[in-house]
Amino acid sequence: MLINADFSLAAARAPEDYQWVNSPQNGVERVMLDRVGEEKARATSIVRYAPDSYFPPHLHPGGEEILVLSGTFSADDKDYPAGWYLRNPPKSGHKPYSREGAVIFVKLWQMSEDEDQQVAIDTQNKANWQPQGERQVCPLFSNDNEQVSLQRLNADKALFTTEIIGGAELLVTEGELIDAGQIYKRGSWIRLPVGAFPKLNAGAKGVTFYLKTGHLAQIESLDSKNF
Structure with missing residues (x-):
């Protein structure tokens, strides 16, 4: 799957043009902003968790970057309300979920292999x-x-x-x-x-x-x- 995959070109997506598609997990939808690959992909997305939705525990071989836009995103018994920035380095893993529902901005498989810094910053x-x-x-x-x-x-x-x-x-x-x-x-x-x-x-x-x-x-x- 290729979405906005020519990085020599400008790309943009307005919220009125969001196209929500189901993820493999019930209750979790996403807007694909750019993508190179199928389910295992270099991807930039807006992801929406319905209340009480979750993903099973999994690894991110290429790392994961998250900005919580609304609601409360949780992982491994830690809660991150809107405004939190998270950066999980390559080969890290977690069990993400949301009790109340959340919308997050996510970038996958976009870190160098030697990055090992975990980041959690409250921008509020x-x-x-x-x-x-x-x-x-x-x-x-x-x-x-x-x-x-x-x-x-x-x-x-x-x-x-x-x-x-x-x-x-x-x-x-x-x-x-x-x-x-x-x-x-x-x-x-x-x-x-x-x-x-x-x-x-x-x-x-x-x-x-x-x-x-x-x-x-x-x-x-x-x-x-x-x-």
Whole structure:
């Protein structure tokens, strides 16, 4: 299965265009944003857990990255309400579930094999935020391959002021982003290729967004036989 699998091209999905499909587990649905492979895949998705739904215990050979968007996501008897960022390195495993229901942003099989850092950050905690110029930033993860953060930008401010060297991926979590009249509301996902220089600006009430940069420079070629 190939969905937005040409990483040299920009891709986007607005919440009004979500197409929910059932996962192999009852009560769990997902929106496939990009994907290379079948059930075992390099994948970026929005995943929705119905109340009292779960996945059996399983491993993630290529690692897993999660941002909890709403509700409460749980794993191995630990609860993570909306705003938590989780990063489970390659070969780690867990038993995920949700008692009340949850929506999460998930990236699978997108970490280097030598990554061994487990991360759990509450982005709702003000102590995890810091000013950087005209924006507020909550650092989430950084290594030689990628930089991940949650950022807040005031109204009408430009998101990027230079070319994106290693590509970028965004998910709007509050407010709006605007690009030449195109409005990206909460829940909008955008992937920008290496070398792009988009004219994205915060909307009239500002914007909060997940941002990953650098990672697309590592992708030279992907096809379904890799997974």
